[in-house]
Amino acid sequence: MSKVLIVGAGGVGQVVAHKCAQVPEVFSEIMLASRTKEKCDRIAAQIARPIATARVDADRVPEMAALIREFQPQVVINVALPYQDLAIMDACLETGVHYLDTANYEPPDEARFCYAWQWAYQERFRERGLMALLGSGFDPGVTNVFTAYAAKHHFDEIHELEIIDCNAGDHGQPFATNFNPEINIREITQRGKFWENGQWVETDPLSVSQVYDFPEGIGPRKIYLLFHEELESLVKHFPTIRKARFWMTFSDNYLKHLEVLQNVGMTRIDPVVFEGREIVPIKFLKALLPDPGSLGPLTKGRTCIGNLISGVKDGKPRRYYVYNICDHEACYREVGSQAISYTTGVPAMIGALMIVTGAWKGAGVFNMEQFDPDPFMERLNRHGLPWTETFL
Ligand SMILES: NC(=O)c1ccc[n+]([C@@H]2O[C@H](COP(=O)([O-])OP(=O)(O)OC[C@H]3O[C@@H](n4cnc5c(N)ncnc54)[C@H](OP(=O)(O)O)[C@@H]3O)[C@@H](O)[C@H]2O)c1
Numbered sequence: 001m002s003k004v005l006i007v008g009a010g011g012v013g014q015v016v017a018h019k020c021a022q023v024p025e026v027f028s029e030i031m032l033a034s035r036t037k038e039k040c041d042r043i044a045a046q047i048a049r050p051i052a053t054a055r056v057d058a059d060r061v062p063e064m065a066a067l068i069r070e071f072q073p074q075v076v077i078n079v080a081l082p083y084q085d086l087a088i089m090d091a092c093l094e095t096g097v098h099y100l101d102t103a104n105y106e107p108p109d110e111a112r113f114c115y116a117w118q119w120a121y122q123e124r125f126r127e128r129g130l131m132a133l134l135g136s137g138f139d140p141g142v143t144n145v146f147t148a149y150a151a152k153h154h155f156d157e158i159h160e161l162e163i164i165d166c167n168a169g170d171h172g173q174p175f176a177t178n179f180n181p182e183i184n185i186r187e188i189t190q191r192g193k194f195w196e197n198g199q200w201v202e203t204d205p206l207s208v209s210q211v212y213d214f215p216e217g218i219g220p221r222k223i224y225l226l227f228h229e230e231l232e233s234l235v236k237h238f239p240t241i242r243k244a245r246f247w248m249t250f251s252d253n254y255l256k257h258l259e260v261l262q263n264v265g266m267t268r269i270d271p272v273v274f275e276g277r278e279i280v281p282i283k284f285l286k287a288l289l290p291d292p293g294s295l296g297p298l299t300k301g302r303t304c305i306g307n308l309i310s311g312v313k314d315g316k317p318r319r320y321y322v323y324n325i326c327d328h329e330a331c332y333r334e335v336g337s338q339a340i341s342y343t344t345g346v347p348a349m350i351g352a353l354m355i356v357t358g359a360w361k362g363a364g365v366f367n368m369e370q371f372d373p374d375p376f377m378e379r380l381n382r383h384g385l386p387w388t389e390t391f392l
């Protein structure tokens with residue numbers, strides 16, 4: 001029986017609150033805290049069990065630490081924004097509480113994400129006997145666990161890893177992002193990067209694409225090469241990997257809007273002076289775009305996220321595909337959110353469950369692939385993200 005503190009009442013926070021509430025035998029008390037308390041209260045009102053709510057500015061370590069001291073959770077699930085990661089880790093260290101997030105740290109004034117900042121907390125978490133579990137969403141998150149599962153059960157050596165994220169859903173809006181628009185656009189407009197023969201190879205943004213034929217009737221879709229954070233930890237923890245790439249589907253319509261917004265400077269992250277005051281164009285754009293939370297009732301179709309893996313087993317070459325398919329409308333019926341929030345929020349809940357039940361134990365900073373994948377894979381099937389594996 002554990003208390004859990006969820007920080008961030010956005011699309012993902014809503015799913016995490018619902019999913020933790022569905023497991024009362026593990027999460028005996030739940031608090032949802034965010035910058036805007038009304039958003040927490042709105043989510044709490046959807047759930048039959050009592051959910052405590054609070055206002056917190058997670059950028060302020062003393063404020064975050066005071067809330068943790070008051071509620072005394074065993075674990076903090078950080079589903080605010082990547083900008084808050086380090087401050088929340090500091091507050092967890094100060095108060096002696098385990099930490100979990102779904103996206104690695106990004107400095108607000110620089111569109112660059114990597115694990116270096118958070119891996120630097122390794123000794124501090126180890127000395128305090130606490131766990132920081134990084135990237136417990138779908139990608140990163142489940143994609144790391146899929147890789148660990150393949151390595152444990154199906155391969156002696158993994159040589160090539162392709163992580164392929166398809167959103168075959170449609171929200172009917174001219175342009176909208178499925179999670180926080182600022183974080184999403186910063187990620188997509190970066191230079192692409194993949195791992196090949198022991199080094200990173202860079203590509204121009206969205207310049208490499210191919211068509212992939214997705215299973216279960218989703219069919220062929222164009223996928224684009226991006227850099228994604230799990231590649232960094234996976235090539236470190238599975239050094240036999242010679243090539244690792246991440247791919248995502250985008251519609252022509254989405255890319256057309258993105259190109260225009262970039263060309264006119266609306267995706268800039270540096271401040272510009274407008275009518276005597278500074279504004280950051282991408283933050284202004286976020287204010288104009290549909291709130292990802294509002295897409296829940298509008299989105300139809302499915303997502304398909306999985307790993308295509310090649311390597312050897314017993315001296316023979318092997319090719320393997322493991323994936324989850326998630327239906328936007330089914331997610332909305334269950335928790336009032338679309339599948340992008342759902343596929344992130346469910347693994348966040350399962351990661352916290354791994355920590356508080358002791359299924360995953362350790363002191364320090366960890367990526368998901370460093371633990372036994374089996375109990376996590378079993379929970380995916382039980383909590384709404386069933387997976388399928390095939391040998392090709
Ligand atoms: N691993 C994956 O598969 C995956 C996939 C999608 C998203 N993600 C990550 O999931 C996280 C949440 O995404 P989302 O779509 O739910 O975003 P969102 O809808 O924008 O929600 C973010 C929430 O965090 C709150 N917040 C922001 N700054 C805060 C602060 N200083 N203190 C307290 N609360 C603060 C926001 O409060 P306000 O409402 O007051 O602004 C908002 O409620 C992001 O880090 C995103 O990168 C991971």
